[in-house]
Amino acid sequence: NAGVTQTPKFRILKIGQSMTLQCAQDMNHNYMYWYRQDPGMGLKLIYYSVGAGITDKGEVPNGYNVSRSTTEDFPLRLELAAPSQTSVYFCASSRTGDEKLFFGSGTQLSVL
Amino acid sequence: DAKTTQPPSMDCAEGRAANLPCNHSTISGNEYVYWYRQIHSQGPQYIIHGLKNNETNEMASLIITEDRKSSTLILPHATLRDTAVYYCIVSARRAGNMLTFGGGTRLMVKP
Secondary structure (H helix, E strand, O other), rough: OOEEEOOOOEEEOOOOOEEEEEEEEOOOEEEEEEEEEEOOOEEEEEEEEEEEEEEEEEEOOOEEEOOOOOOOEEEEEEOOOOHHHHHEEEEEOOOOOOOOEEOOOOOEEOOO | OOOEEEOOEEEEEEEOOOEEEEOOOOOOOOOOEEEEEOOOOOOEEEEEOOOOOOEHHHOOOEEEOOOOOOEEEOOOOOOHHHHHHEEEEEEEEOOOOOOOOOOOOOEEEEE
């Protein structure tokens, strides 16, 4: 099992550009999450999904969009990138809503 | 979810037990205590969780006080690879495990 796989690992964007961060899990988990982590800080929840076709906002959803067309994939879309979105992005999954989270290795994004 | 308070940093000698405290004085009856750690810039890793009884697994032990207002994560024989940021999180089990990661405790294990 690969677990939770995130791509790319690093990316530099110019202000105003758009991109999609990919996240895939092969554990047949229903729940998936996107977090961001600013330097020296804890993680903040951006969006989460409780199953295919169902998504909901977390603590800091502005400037992001998500979709969940399959159980395996949960891409995060950045539209009109801004310097404030410079961060490390982590995707996570769990089998049910009250079990432990499995995290990916992260995507380091810089917006210049 | 209840707020948690952890010391920002701690040191521990290699081979000794590391005891990481966490205060959660506003915890409610249906909230669990979770511990995760983050090694360098990797994704957080689940360690252990509990409701009111003490818990132990292959990684650590979790001691929760009788009034549930504080807890201690114990790494029995710390190694250099245990150097990480440790997060104590309080959350009710519900649909959508939306854990809130605060600042955590930076544990430095020294030789």
